[in-house]
Amino acid sequence: DAKTTQPPSMDCAEGRAANLPCNHSTISGNEYVYWYRQIHSQGPQYIIHGLKNNETNEMASLIITEDRKSSTLILPHATLRDTAVYYCIVRVAHDYKLSFGAGTTVTVRA
Protein backbone atom coordinates (compact mmCIF):
# COMPACT_ATOMS: atom_id res chain seq x y z
CA ASP A 1 0.00 0.00 0.00
CA ALA A 2 1.10 3.59 -0.67
CA LYS A 3 2.28 5.38 2.44
CA THR A 4 0.59 8.49 3.72
CA THR A 5 1.98 11.52 5.49
CA GLN A 6 -0.11 13.50 7.94
CA PRO A 7 0.81 16.25 10.39
CA PRO A 8 1.08 14.76 13.89
CA SER A 9 -1.30 17.26 15.43
CA MET A 10 -3.47 20.28 14.77
CA ASP A 11 -5.84 22.52 16.65
CA CYS A 12 -9.02 24.05 15.38
CA ALA A 13 -11.69 26.32 16.77
CA GLU A 14 -15.15 25.09 17.58
CA GLY A 15 -17.66 26.06 14.91
CA ARG A 16 -15.01 26.59 12.25
CA ALA A 17 -14.11 24.28 9.40
CA ALA A 18 -11.27 21.87 10.07
CA ASN A 19 -9.08 21.04 7.06
CA LEU A 20 -6.94 17.93 7.55
CA PRO A 21 -4.23 17.37 4.93
CA CYS A 22 -2.79 14.06 3.77
CA ASN A 23 -0.01 13.36 1.29
CA HIS A 24 0.06 10.12 -0.67
CA SER A 25 2.47 10.86 -3.48
CA THR A 26 3.05 7.20 -4.43
CA ILE A 27 -0.63 6.28 -4.73
CA SER A 28 -1.53 3.92 -7.56
CA GLY A 29 -4.52 4.05 -9.86
CA ASN A 30 -6.32 1.23 -8.06
CA GLU A 31 -5.88 2.65 -4.56
CA TYR A 32 -8.60 4.41 -2.62
CA VAL A 33 -8.17 7.12 -0.01
CA TYR A 34 -9.98 6.29 3.24
CA TRP A 35 -10.45 8.39 6.35
CA TYR A 36 -11.23 7.04 9.80
CA ARG A 37 -11.12 8.67 13.18
CA GLN A 38 -10.62 7.26 16.66
CA ILE A 39 -11.92 8.98 19.73
CA HIS A 40 -9.88 8.09 22.79
CA SER A 41 -9.89 4.34 23.52
CA GLN A 42 -12.81 3.64 21.20
CA GLY A 43 -12.91 1.72 17.94
CA PRO A 44 -12.06 3.60 14.73
CA GLN A 45 -15.04 5.23 13.06
CA TYR A 46 -15.32 5.28 9.27
CA ILE A 47 -15.71 8.80 7.89
CA ILE A 48 -15.45 8.79 4.11
CA HIS A 49 -13.49 7.41 1.16
CA GLY A 50 -12.86 8.22 -2.48
CA LEU A 51 -10.93 7.20 -5.56
CA LYS A 52 -10.47 10.36 -7.60
CA ASN A 53 -13.64 12.42 -7.36
CA ASN A 54 -14.46 14.66 -4.43
CA GLU A 55 -16.91 13.09 -2.01
CA THR A 56 -19.29 14.47 0.60
CA ASN A 57 -21.44 12.81 3.23
CA GLU A 58 -23.15 13.86 6.43
CA MET A 59 -19.88 13.83 8.35
CA ALA A 60 -17.32 15.40 6.06
CA SER A 61 -16.05 16.24 2.60
CA LEU A 62 -13.05 14.68 0.89
CA ILE A 63 -11.14 16.71 -1.64
CA ILE A 64 -8.63 14.77 -3.77
CA THR A 65 -6.21 16.66 -5.99
CA GLU A 66 -6.31 16.01 -9.69
CA ASP A 67 -2.98 14.15 -9.63
CA ARG A 68 -4.27 12.17 -6.60
CA LYS A 69 -1.05 12.78 -4.70
CA SER A 70 -2.76 14.51 -1.81
CA SER A 71 -6.16 14.97 -0.24
CA THR A 72 -7.92 17.06 2.38
CA LEU A 73 -10.63 15.98 4.78
CA ILE A 74 -12.94 18.84 5.68
CA LEU A 75 -15.09 18.85 8.79
CA PRO A 76 -17.40 21.76 7.96
CA HIS A 77 -18.31 22.86 11.49
CA ALA A 78 -16.01 21.32 14.07
CA THR A 79 -17.44 20.55 17.50
CA LEU A 80 -15.71 19.49 20.70
CA ARG A 81 -16.85 15.93 19.97
CA ASP A 82 -14.73 15.92 16.83
CA THR A 83 -11.58 15.82 18.97
CA ALA A 84 -9.92 12.56 17.90
CA VAL A 85 -7.06 10.97 15.99
CA TYR A 86 -7.78 11.11 12.27
CA TYR A 87 -6.26 8.49 10.00
CA CYS A 88 -5.73 8.88 6.27
CA ILE A 89 -5.26 5.45 4.69
CA VAL A 90 -4.53 4.42 1.14
CA ARG A 91 -6.01 1.05 0.37
CA VAL A 92 -5.74 -1.20 -2.66
CA ALA A 93 -9.06 -2.06 -4.27
CA HIS A 94 -10.23 -5.60 -3.57
CA ASP A 95 -7.71 -6.05 -0.74
CA TYR A 96 -8.69 -6.81 2.85
CA LYS A 97 -5.72 -4.94 4.31
CA LEU A 98 -6.24 -1.58 5.97
CA SER A 99 -2.93 -0.16 7.22
CA PHE A 100 -3.17 2.47 9.93
CA GLY A 101 -0.39 4.95 10.54
CA ALA A 102 0.02 7.40 13.41
CA GLY A 103 -2.67 9.79 12.15
CA THR A 104 -3.29 13.42 13.09
CA THR A 105 -4.41 14.26 16.60
CA VAL A 106 -7.04 16.94 16.16
CA THR A 107 -8.04 19.02 19.16
CA VAL A 108 -11.11 21.20 18.83
CA ARG A 109 -11.01 24.12 21.24
CA ALA A 110 -13.94 26.16 22.49
Place this chain on the structure above:
Amino acid sequence: ETGVTQTPRHLVMGMTNKKSLKCEQHLGHNAMYWYKQSAKKPLELMFVYNFKEQTENNSVPSRFSPECPNSSHLFLHLHTLQPEDSALYLCASSYGTDTQYFGPGTRLTVL
Protein backbone atom coordinates in the same frame (compact mmCIF):
# COMPACT_ATOMS: atom_id res chain seq x y z
CA GLU B 1 -23.32 2.14 17.25
CA THR B 2 -21.74 0.55 14.21
CA GLY B 3 -23.49 -2.82 14.32
CA VAL B 4 -20.36 -4.54 15.62
CA THR B 5 -20.39 -5.53 19.28
CA GLN B 6 -17.55 -6.84 21.40
CA THR B 7 -17.55 -8.51 24.79
CA PRO B 8 -16.19 -8.09 27.31
CA ARG B 9 -15.27 -4.42 27.08
CA HIS B 10 -12.60 -4.80 29.73
CA LEU B 11 -10.65 -7.90 30.76
CA VAL B 12 -7.92 -8.47 33.30
CA MET B 13 -6.19 -11.83 33.24
CA GLY B 14 -3.16 -13.54 34.65
CA MET B 15 -0.48 -15.07 32.48
CA THR B 16 -1.72 -18.60 33.17
CA ASN B 17 -5.38 -17.90 32.49
CA LYS B 18 -7.41 -18.84 29.43
CA LYS B 19 -10.00 -16.36 28.23
CA SER B 20 -11.91 -15.57 25.06
CA LEU B 21 -12.93 -12.36 23.36
CA LYS B 22 -16.16 -12.31 21.41
CA CYS B 23 -17.23 -10.23 18.45
CA GLU B 24 -20.62 -10.19 16.75
CA GLN B 25 -21.70 -8.22 13.73
CA HIS B 26 -25.31 -7.44 12.78
CA LEU B 27 -24.56 -5.94 9.36
CA GLY B 28 -24.86 -8.97 7.11
CA HIS B 29 -21.14 -8.85 6.35
CA ASN B 30 -19.07 -11.85 5.34
CA ALA B 31 -15.57 -10.76 6.37
CA MET B 32 -14.36 -10.25 9.93
CA TYR B 33 -11.08 -9.01 11.35
CA TRP B 34 -9.06 -8.85 14.56
CA TYR B 35 -6.76 -5.89 15.15
CA LYS B 36 -4.44 -5.11 18.06
CA GLN B 37 -3.66 -1.60 19.25
CA SER B 38 -0.87 -1.34 21.80
CA ALA B 39 -0.22 1.87 23.69
CA LYS B 40 1.22 4.62 21.48
CA LYS B 41 1.26 2.30 18.44
CA PRO B 42 -0.84 2.12 15.27
CA LEU B 43 -3.45 -0.56 14.81
CA GLU B 44 -2.01 -3.86 13.65
CA LEU B 45 -4.02 -6.36 11.64
CA MET B 46 -3.93 -9.81 13.25
CA PHE B 47 -6.39 -12.05 11.40
CA VAL B 48 -8.86 -11.90 8.54
CA TYR B 49 -11.74 -14.29 7.95
CA ASN B 50 -13.88 -14.41 4.82
CA PHE B 51 -16.96 -16.64 4.88
CA LYS B 52 -15.54 -18.40 7.98
CA GLU B 53 -12.22 -19.17 6.27
CA GLN B 54 -9.03 -17.58 7.54
CA THR B 55 -7.42 -15.59 4.74
CA GLU B 56 -4.80 -13.67 6.69
CA ASN B 57 -2.60 -14.38 9.69
CA ASN B 58 -0.08 -11.62 10.27
CA SER B 59 2.55 -13.77 12.01
CA VAL B 60 0.53 -13.74 15.21
CA PRO B 61 1.91 -15.89 18.08
CA SER B 62 0.04 -19.14 18.70
CA ARG B 63 -1.06 -17.98 22.14
CA PHE B 64 -3.73 -16.07 20.17
CA SER B 65 -6.16 -18.50 18.55
CA PRO B 66 -9.01 -17.16 16.41
CA GLU B 67 -12.26 -18.95 15.70
CA CYS B 68 -14.97 -18.00 13.23
CA PRO B 69 -17.95 -20.38 13.51
CA ASN B 70 -20.07 -18.34 11.10
CA SER B 71 -19.98 -15.03 9.26
CA SER B 72 -21.56 -13.17 12.18
CA HIS B 73 -19.34 -14.31 15.03
CA LEU B 74 -15.63 -14.13 15.67
CA PHE B 75 -13.71 -15.22 18.74
CA LEU B 76 -10.16 -14.71 19.92
CA HIS B 77 -9.03 -17.35 22.38
CA LEU B 78 -6.22 -16.29 24.66
CA HIS B 79 -3.87 -18.50 26.69
CA THR B 80 -0.55 -18.02 28.46
CA LEU B 81 -0.36 -14.38 27.46
CA GLN B 82 2.45 -12.03 28.39
CA PRO B 83 2.18 -8.55 29.95
CA GLU B 84 3.23 -7.04 26.62
CA ASP B 85 0.03 -8.47 25.10
CA SER B 86 -1.92 -5.88 27.06
CA ALA B 87 -3.68 -3.77 24.45
CA LEU B 88 -6.97 -2.73 22.92
CA TYR B 89 -8.27 -5.57 20.74
CA LEU B 90 -10.58 -4.44 17.99
CA CYS B 91 -12.93 -6.40 15.80
CA ALA B 92 -14.15 -5.19 12.42
CA SER B 93 -16.38 -6.49 9.66
CA SER B 94 -16.99 -5.73 6.02
CA TYR B 95 -18.88 -6.91 2.98
CA GLY B 96 -16.11 -8.41 0.95
CA THR B 97 -13.28 -5.89 0.67
CA ASP B 98 -15.61 -2.91 1.11
CA THR B 99 -15.47 -0.47 4.02
CA GLN B 100 -14.60 -1.99 7.39
CA TYR B 101 -16.69 -1.11 10.42
CA PHE B 102 -15.18 -1.46 13.85
CA GLY B 103 -16.49 -2.50 17.22
CA PRO B 104 -15.75 -0.61 20.44
CA GLY B 105 -12.87 -2.88 21.40
CA THR B 106 -11.85 -4.95 24.41
CA ARG B 107 -9.27 -3.41 26.72
CA LEU B 108 -7.09 -6.31 27.85
CA THR B 109 -4.68 -6.15 30.76
CA VAL B 110 -2.34 -9.08 31.39
CA LEU B 111 -0.85 -9.22 34.87
